[in-house]
Amino acid sequence: MRFIFKTDYDQDIRIVKHGGQAFWYGLLGLFLVAAPWLLSEYVLAQLVFVLIYATVGLGLMLLAGFTGQFSIGHAAFLGVGAYTQAVLTNAGWPFPLALACAGGLSAIFGVVIGVPALRVKGIYLGIATLAFGFIVEEGMARWESVTGGNAGMHVKSPEIFGWTLSSSTEFYFLCLVVVVLSTLAILNLLRSPTGRAFVAIRDSEISAQSMGIHLARYKTMSFALSAALAGLGGALYAHQIKFLSPEQFSIIQSIDLLIMIVVGGLGSVHGVFLGAIFLITMPQLIAMGKDYLPDSVGQSPGLQTVVYGAVLVAFVMFEPHGLYGRWLKMRTYLQMFPFYRAGMFRRQKAFQKSDRLK
Amino acid sequence: MSGALLSARDLTVKFGGLVAVNNVSFDVQRGEVFTIIGPNGAGKTTVFNLISRIYQPTAGSIHYNGEDLVAQPPHAVAAMGIARTFQNIELFEFASVLQNLLIGTHTHRRTSLWQDLLFTGATRRAEINARRKAEEVIDFLSLQRYRDMMVAGLPYGVRKVVELARALCAEPKLLLLDEPSSGLNAEETDDMAWWIQDIQRDLGITVLMVEHDMSLVSKVSDRVLAMNQGEVLALGSPEEVQSHPGVIEAYLGSTDDLSSLRRSAA
Numbered sequence: 001m002r003f004i005f006k007t008d009y010d011q012d013i014r015i016v017k018h019g020g021q022a023f024w025y026g027l028l029g030l031f032l033v034a035a036p037w038l039l040s041e042y043v044l045a046q047l048v049f050v051l052i053y054a055t056v057g058l059g060l061m062l063l064a065g066f067t068g069q070f071s072i073g074h075a076a077f078l079g080v081g082a083y084t085q086a087v088l089t090n091a092g093w094p095f096p097l098a099l100a101c102a103g104g105l106s107a108i109f110g111v112v113i114g115v116p117a118l119r120v121k122g123i124y125l126g127i128a129t130l131a132f133g134f135i136v137e138e139g140m141a142r143w144e145s146v147t148g149g150n151a152g153m154h155v156k157s158p159e160i161f162g163w164t165l166s167s168s169t170e171f172y173f174l175c176l177v178v179v180v181l182s183t184l185a186i187l188n189l190l191r192s193p194t195g196r197a198f199v200a201i202r203d204s205e206i207s208a209q210s211m212g213i214h215l216a217r218y219k220t221m222s223f224a225l226s227a228a229l230a231g232l233g234g235a236l237y238a239h240q241i242k243f244l245s246p247e248q249f250s251i252i253q254s255i256d257l258l259i260m261i262v263v264g265g266l267g268s269v270h271g272v273f274l275g276a277i278f279l280i281t282m283p284q285l286i287a288m289g290k291d292y293l294p295d296s297v298g299q300s301p302g303l304q305t306v307v308y309g310a311v312l313v314a315f316v317m318f319e320p321h322g323l324y325g326r327w328l329k330m331r332t333y334l335q336m337f338p339f340y341r342a343g344m345f346r347r348q349k350a351f352q353k354s355d356r357l358k
Numbered sequence: 359m360s361g362a363l364l365s366a367r368d369l370t371v372k373f374g375g376l377v378a379v380n381n382v383s384f385d386v387q388r389g390e391v392f393t394i395i396g397p398n399g400a401g402k403t404t405v406f407n408l409i410s411r412i413y414q415p416t417a418g419s420i421h422y423n424g425e426d427l428v429a430q431p432p433h434a435v436a437a438m439g440i441a442r443t444f445q446n447i448e449l450f451e452f453a454s455v456l457q458n459l460l461i462g463t464h465t466h467r468r469t470s471l472w473q474d475l476l477f478t479g480a481t482r483r484a485e486i487n488a489r490r491k492a493e494e495v496i497d498f499l500s501l502q503r504y505r506d507m508m509v510a511g512l513p514y515g516v517r518k519v520v521e522l523a524r525a526l527c528a529e530p531k532l533l534l535l536d537e538p539s540s541g542l543n544a545e546e547t548d549d550m551a552w553w554i555q556d557i558q559r560d561l562g563i564t565v566l567m568v569e570h571d572m573s574l575v576s577k578v579s580d581r582v583l584a585m586n587q588g589e590v591l592a593l594g595s596p597e598e599v600q601s602h603p604g605v606i607e608a609y610l611g612s613t614d615d616l617s618s619l620r621r622s623a624a
Contacts, residue, residue: 012456012489013485188477189475191477191485192469193469193474193488196457199457200450200453202452203450203452204448204449207444207450208450209412210410211441211464211465211524212433212434212436212528213464214431221471
C-alpha cells in the first residue's frame with residue numbers, strides 16, 4: 001500500500017497524485033506519441049477509433065456517470081457534430097473553426113433536449129432522449145439538400161490554410177490532442193465546484209438543492225457539455241469514416257455508447273478509455289472467434305449483437321463497477337497481498353433513503 | 359420582536375383535503391436553540407420543508423432576517439445562510455466524506471464554468487479556501503479518521519455526524535436539524551447534545567431542530583414548541599412545555615380517556 005503524507009492542500013487538488021502515477025502516465029504518453037512509428041497502419045486506425053469513442057464517451061460519462069442522467073439518444077449529438085463538420089469542411093472552412101462549430105452546435109442541441117429533460121427522470125428521461133435520437137436521425141435522412149439524405153455524403157480531409165491533414169499520422173495527432181484536452185477539462189471539472197455539483201445531483205437531488213445547487217442550471221450545463229464532447233467526437237468520426245449516412249447515428253450507435261461506459265465502469269474517467277478499447281476490439285475478437293464456431297452459429301448475422309448483449313448483462317450482474325472496478329480490485333489484491341479478504345468490495349445496501357423529491 | 363432571526367406567521371399547508379400545518383406562528387430568536395416536538399404526523403418536518411422551500415405554504419408568511427423567504431427559490435435558501443440536515447440522511451453516498459463537506463461549501467462558490475474547466479488560479483485559490491473550511495469542520499466534529507472514506511461504507515451514527523458537518527460547511531446563520539438523534543445510541547446522542555451546545559456557544563449559530571428524545575431536548579433547548587395535528591399546543595421553556603396538560607394529552611391521551619378505559623376493562 002502507498003501512504004501519502006499530506007502537508008499541503010495542493011496535494012489534494014493535484015491531478016497527478018504521486019510519482020508512480022507520473023511515471024506510468026508519462027510512459028503511456030510516450031507510447032501514444034510514438035505510436036504512428038510503432039504500430040501498423042491498421043492498428044493505428046483502430047487506435048484512432050478508440051480515441052474518437054473516448055471523446056464521445058467522456059461526454060456521456062459526464063452526463064450518465066457523474067450527473068446521473070441517462071441518455072439513450074447520444075448518437076444524435078454525435079451525428080449533429082459529424083454533419084456540421086462535414087458540411088463546413090466541404091465548404092472549405094479551416095478545421096479548428098469547424099470543430100468548434102460542431103461542438104458548439106451539439107451543445108445547443110444539448111440545451112434544447114436538456115431543458116425539457118429537467119422535468120423527467122430515470123426511465124422517462126431515457127424515453128425522451130430516445131425520441132430525440134429518432135427525430136434527429138429522421139431529420140438527417142430527410143434534409144437531403146444539406147446531408148445528402150440516405151444516399152450519404154462524402155467528407156473531405158481536414159484542412160487549414162492550404163495545409164491538408166491527409167495522412168493517417170497527422171489525423172492521429174489531431175485526435176490525440178482533442179482527447180488529451182477533453183480529458184484534462186473533465187478532470188479539472190471534477191476537482192472543482194461544478195463537477196462536485198454534478199455528483200451531488202446524481203446522489204441526492206433534494207440535498208443538492210438544499211446545499212444551494214441550482215438543479216435546472218447544472219443539469220442543463222451537464223447536457224450541454226456532454227453534447228459538446230459528443231459533437232467533437234462526431235466531427236473526428238466524420239473525417240475518420242470519410243462517408244456519412246444517417247443510419248450510422250441510429251439507436252444501435254446510442255446503445256453501443258451506453259455499453260461502452262457501463263462496461264468501462266460508470267463514474268470513472270478511466271472507465272471511458274477501457275470501455276472505448278472494449279468497444280473497438282470486441283468486433284475483432286468476435287470475427288476471430290467465428291472460425292472456431294459451427295457455421296450455423298458463427299455465420300449467423302446477429303452474433304455480434306448477442307455477444308454485446310450478453311457482455312452487458314454479465315457486467316451489470318457481476319461487475320457493476322465495470323472494467324475499471326475490476327482493475328481496482330486486482331490492484332488492491334496485489335497491494336495488500338496476502339491480507340485481502342473476500343467481500344472487501346461487497347456493496348452495502350442502504351436502507352435509509354427518504355422520499356425522493358418528486 | 360426585533361431580535362427574531364426567523365419568524366413564521368399563520369403558516370398553513372394543505373395537501374388536497376389534508377391540513378398538514380394549520381395557522382402556526384413562531385419566532386426563532388438569534389442565538390437560541392429552538393426545538394419543535396410533537397407526536398408523529400404533527401407537521402414538524404412539514405414546517406422544516408416549508409423553511410427550506412421544498413413545500414409552498416398555502417397561506418402565511420416566513421420572514422428570515424427581515425427578508426421574505428417564501429419569495430425565494432429553493433436553491434437560494436442556502437445562500438441566505440440556512441443549512442439543514444435530513445431525518446433519513448441524504449448524503450452523497452458515492453463520494454468521500456471530504457467531498458461531501460466540500461459540496462457543503464457550494465454556496466460560497468464564485469468561479470464560473472470556464473474557470474473550472476481550465477482550473478485557473480481563481481479556482482485553485484477558492485478550492486484551497488473550501489478545503490481549509492472543510493478541515494476546520496472535520497476538526498470541530500472529530501471526523502479525521504473518516505475523511506477519505508466513502509459515505510456508502512460508514513456506520514449510521516457517523517453518517518449523522520457527517521451530515522451535520524456538511525451543513526456546518528455552508529457557514530450558516532440558521533441550522534435546521536431534523537431529528538439529529540434518531541437512530542443513534544445513548545452515547546452518540548450524548549455526543550450530539552455536546553455538539554449542538556458547541557455549535558450554539560462557540561460558533562454562534564442559531565439552531566432550529568425537530569426532536570423526539572426528550573432528554574436531549576431538555577438538555578440543549580432554550581425554547582420548545584409543541585405541535586399536534588398541525589397546530590401549536592404550547593410554546594415555552596422545556597419544563598413548561600413538558601408539564602403542559604395539552605402536551606401530556608397529545609402524547610399519552612387524556613386522563614378522561616384513561617379512566618374510561620379502566621372502567622370498561624373492569
